[in-house]
Amino acid sequence: MDHFPIFLSTKGQRIVLSGGRDAALAKLRLLMKSEAKISVFAANAAPEIAAWADAGKLALHPRALQSGDVTGAALFYAADEDAPEDARTAAIARSEGALVNIVDNLADSAFITPAIVDRDPVTIAIGTEGAAPVLARAIKADLEERLPTTLGTLARIGKTFRRAADALPFGRARRDFWRDFYFNTGPKAIADGEAGVRPALDTLLDDHLGKTARPGHVAFVGGGPGDPELLTLKARRALDEADVVIYDRLISPEILELARREAVMIDVGKEGFGPSTAQGTINDLLVEHALKGAQVVRLKSGDATVFGRLDEEIDAVDAHGIGWHIVPGITSASAAVATIGQSLTRRGRNASVRFITGHDMKGFADHDWAALARPNEVAAIYMGKKSARFVQGRLLMHGADRATPVTVIENASRPDQRILETSLAQLPTDLAAAQMSGPALTFYGLAPRAALASHRRNTDVILTQNQQPFSYQEAL
Template sequence: MDYLPIFVATDKRPVLVVGGGTVAERKIRLLLRTGAQVRVVSPEICDGLKQLEQKGRIEWIQRAFENQDLEEAWLVYAATDDPFLQKRVAREAEARRVLVNTVDDRDNCSFIMPAIVDRSPVMVAISTGGTSPVLARRLRDTMERLLPQATARLAEFVGEVRDHITRAIPEFSRRRRFHEWLVDGPVARFIRAGQEDEARQRFEAALKEDGLFGEGHVYLVGAGPGDPELLTLKALQTLQAADVIVHDGLVDERVLDLARRDAEFIDVAKKAGHHRLSQARINQLLAERAEAGEVVVRLKGGDPFVFGRGGEEITYLRERGIAYEVVPGITAAVGCAAYAGLPLTHRDHAHSVWLVTAHCRESVDTLDWNDLAHSRQTLAFYMGVRQIGRVQSQLTAHGRHPDTPVAFVENGCRPEQRVIVGRLGSMSELAERHQLQSPALIYVGEVARLAGELNWYGQAPIVAETSAEQLQQAVV
């Protein structure tokens, strides 16, 4: 390592800043957050520093730098545009064994400033050794997204109760396990949800009753429509905390790769003609693993509450007193339409959206086709590849114009995405000609034709021959 990473206490300690421009101001504002006593030496200072000086937050010595300015300093920042002055400050500080940072001049620094993620008292400092500040900032941005804002309050809470834990649990190994439960379990979840009274009650109960802190928890998590970058931050955090991940077959492998490496993966894929596990058995599995004290993620493609049977699963858990949370995801109809350039609503063409499941003959026959056949609305059919002929015949029989545009989005939001655009009257023939395969979303409505014009992701869409007159008739 070229640098020793340390955190320095500067509260009530003098720090010298040579220079009075905007770069110096950025350093000074950071120092003031740590309680440092900042002295600025510069013939002139910027407006922001003048305001700080007028409020008594910094001391300004209005002259050029002199060597004796270093005498009482713990740290020194040289933030000027004069390279000779920068080197002089560094040389004199080195002679006095005072740590110095010369801004944008790594060779003359005895310490460098990292990119900082602040969740005080939790601090994350990221450094590239001065080689690429831009890369350090990019990494900081990633960490900002990964660390919940509630991390700060969780750290404060743990600090407040630390002595209580030490007195109540003298055995080291069990105390360590309790701390792990504290930062991973229900207390942390209550704090993230802003329910601090509940967090404290749960902590106190666990401290009094041996073994109580081993309870499990279930997260119902939406994995989104495919692209792992569409995963929500909270979904990513739960994946990385899970002991067990019970996932559907439609969950992209790239999403599973984001989970912690030692997690157990259980595939409960439901595919046409074959169910690996029944829904009743899945419900039991979630409950059994949570009752064993594990953190369980039930991972579903899209959103767990849109044709994902999430409501049935949490009803089962609730009846058994098992703690759960729901982490929504981008549902497939929304994600696949966006990646196909197909606006679900449009001021000129569609004022409402229907999300419809068509995975079997029975579900298709229960739909209200009179309402679905109205124009100026978008229909998004889930699990409808095997029922395309039925959808086509029912819509046309109930008055939807045969020239109404349709779009198939196969493997949406994935590198192999394929978009096919045509018209309702030839929908079955179009699907057969291009051998449409699941998973695919079927969109019916005037906006579907826009997928042929606005598509931006993956290969160019396949657009069947449809005349402008036909499309205009469909809109009318």
């Protein structure tokens, strides 16, 4: 992020603009929405600018900008559409202490003006670091269609009511009140005219003042494999309402960004054969925050019910009479198998699939290797990288075909996803050569669908040729 977004107070501040043509007009239409004192310097200003000056909306000086003209200004816009003149006026403005924006010159500007959706006092700013103004305008148009024109009226009325709403306890009680107003009571009241909104607010406040505080609650939420677009709507809603988010190591930063800024974020990451937060500590954190009345999200990678030690955490909150519910998520196996164009089961091949783990709390996990070694069996092996040689040995010991296909997907669904296609015989060797450092899922009995290879240009696919891994892109 090269430009940090802020909302600058401009009431009573002086803003100076140099220029009088199209670029100046575009900026002025936006600046005049503020309560700033605007001064324009232009020898030949457009008729619209002269009309605005006549109406008292700005001060027009029919000459070029000179030294001393920007003194005391908070912002300066160089909009002469002439590079040498913009450079000259910008130098004056900088020397006189103003923040400078040069139209269509991102590199020499101290700030940029975003595209704005105006539902005064609700303002949404959209910026693309100057890289894609067409995209910013498209997002603006989309938001304009989605947000009702009455939103600004509701916000203005709500703003005058904030002091009364302070009678509610700080935190969740106030958030519940305002959520009810903006998304339920307010829109219904304003449909009958603005006059009915304030009485509706008074009634709503009385209702909320009489409510018993909502008890603490724990939502066990499946965060999916990492791609935020694979989160369910219910998971998004839980994150938006959470007071506390207790999350696993594999939860992606993009998903954590969806939580409220005020939420307490607690990392309780676990790593196989590595540093981990004790399960007892996690249980204690869930109980501690829920007993204080917090709405807690226990955010687990993939699906919370698959290798997530969910039962232990439910037992802990149950023991203290704390309410809870489960929000399913997309497990890594589902995301990973989609990337290789396969299905987990197939008529005539396998009527079942095993989800197994490569290791458990005591070390490498044991399974029914004899059954898994039969032809056409399929298994999704979680946490299988470090146990690859152990898994290979057990399967070969029970008669598995050495040529059985094996696919390892690292960082499934994420931008840095990689796919290793190998065989049971070569699994440990090829896996070591691939140097995978991210979370990986191993499919025993499945290979990537060959017909999709030409479409995987954006995924780093590692194939094996003469027992040597190489990049798929390099092979084309």
